[in-house]
Amino acid sequence: MDGERAPVMADVARVAGVSHQTVSRVLNDHPNVRQTTRERVLAAIRELGYRPNAAARTLVTRRTRTLGVISFNTTLYGPASMLYGIEQAARQDDYFVTVAALAALDRRSVLEAVDRLRDQAVEGIIVIAPQTSAVAALSTVPADVALVAVGCGTHASLRSVAVDNEAGAERATSYLLDLGHRTVHHLAGPRSWLDAQEREAGWRRALTRRGAPVAEPMVGGDWSARTGYERGREIAADPAVTAVFCANDHMALGLLRALQESGRRVPDDISVVGFDDIPEAEFFGPPLTTVRQDFDEVGRRALRALVDAIDHGPVAGGMPRLSIEPTLLVRSSAAGPRS
Amino acid sequence: MDGERAPVMADVARVAGVSHQTVSRVLNDHPNVRQTTRERVLAAIRELGYRPNAAARTLVTRRTRTLGVISFNTTLYGPASMLYGIEQAARQDDYFVTVAALAALDRRSVLEAVDRLRDQAVEGIIVIAPQTSAVAALSTVPADVALVAVGCGTHASLRSVAVDNEAGAERATSYLLDLGHRTVHHLAGPRSWLDAQEREAGWRRALTRRGAPVAEPMVGGDWSARTGYERGREIAADPAVTAVFCANDHMALGLLRALQESGRRVPDDISVVGFDDIPEAEFFGPPLTTVRQDFDEVGRRALRALVDAIDHGPVAGGMPRLSIEPTLLVRSSAAGPRS
DNA sequence: CGATGAATTGTTAGCGCGAACATTCGGGTG
């Protein structure tokens, strides 16, 4: 494209009247460089618009300062937010982030993505794909890349960061119970996701602790508003249901819609609580009471865990499962049952 | 971490009983390698679990096969979807994608992000940040990286891919006019975004073409449901408004909420149309009539344009502005005015 | 004033790979 090639270290050295090694020292902040020399070199760098060749540096230092993020569907609010949090944190630690979107949910895709990232010599990988199968697949990955899973249950042998889904679900369910409902139904997420399993477990625990009857959860949800709507039509047809805890906000939206179509009022006839606190939840009709997850923070912590693993080897401090406490956000989609 | 270092080409060569160059030829699919030799080499590669060192290859080929994506807020549905589309397409073309999230909207941030990506020697950059200021900043970037902007207006001198916002907005507005509304109000997006400008222009054009009165657009929106709600409260208070075209679906959601709170029925009292067709729009109360954008396709096309630019130099085929036609999706949030 | 050692700078040798050139091999041709 452009005629002359980009300047290299030797060019800078020539202009500054030093050896290329001195330029290297300036670039790498070595202590023993005279102040005046340093300035001369920096001036030359600016003059030539020099930028170090990352490949050459990588070749000799064996470090790419690149991290990989594997994510199933970056379109969902959760994964997208985490990616954002990760990138911000990575920048501060001077790492690049390359992404690998998963084509499918199976073990093969996950391993392919890992492989792809390893080809690029990433120093570590964060996996945002909290399916049971994905976690299982991850355990077969050779230990020469640091790995951190996000929201991947308590599976040992893998460093992970997660929101305490169970606690959040329990809190939401208890809240509905406190409001006076005899029991709470659950619109569950996909069983293959750990988050869904944990939320269901939290819901179940709250119910059994209080001695409330545990109805079969509504299954078939895939996190989308559409499936929330589909299950919602069945829920709307069942007059026994007075309170529903949804596995996430999107499904809650679908449920709200189905309820409205059936003429069942929220919260007068049925109370609804979601999970995630997506930015839109506040503007649902009615505003959704939900459990807030700090995705950004999850992303940041995942990054920190990964950088730790890279810096101090894989076993430093065991395999901590960092857990973030979610909080209940009360809005108007839940109330006591009609007396 | 692990004791022995990863095998290099020379190791493979030794095991296969050939020179390292023959290994290189096998890896790069050179024609003149005997079939039996090729197989021997491949066997050795498998046996050792050899993977080529990307840095070394980059150093000599001067190609990183890495692309950068700059995005303002990957949390928004649009940017997230495009990123997804870009990554999928990039993988097929055998490129890696590294992301750079923008800290702020200003020119400085954009240039910093570009700089960061250039440090990593990306071969090209896709910018998803359709603010006027961002586009302006981009024009100062040296021509040694290929650049493609997504949704960045008709600014020349920059390759770009975009949805035809103006046509979409005009279509939506005309649709409301056809329904019998005397005029259509506009809940505008942030003026600093080209998409917002174009959608406003399309709305304005539809109105003037039909000779309908053009009311001042409601400004102050920032794409979020919250600002949609805030402006919505004002709209609800104005009985003259019978139809609103919102710059995006999220703001439409806020508007819907404000309308409901004020007891104004949709579509009976007021019709609402959005833009984007986010997956949730179908489940708003009521389901939102909106203009569908194919973000995935935008992402794919942006990638194709970028790869073209990389392969054939920056000027091949001029600076085409690829434009994608959006389509109107009729649902129940819009109807004719009360007679 | 010369010795001593620390601070500063220079020189050399790879890192792992692909391009360019050199060499060998194998199979027709006259």
Added chain:
DNA sequence: CACCCGAATGTTCGCGCTAACAATTCATCG
């Protein structure tokens, strides 16, 4: 059988950088 030509393979070099070591400078002190 000598010759030639193309296919197959090997050798050498350098991409741009940092690490290790060598050489030089400089300040300090006896």
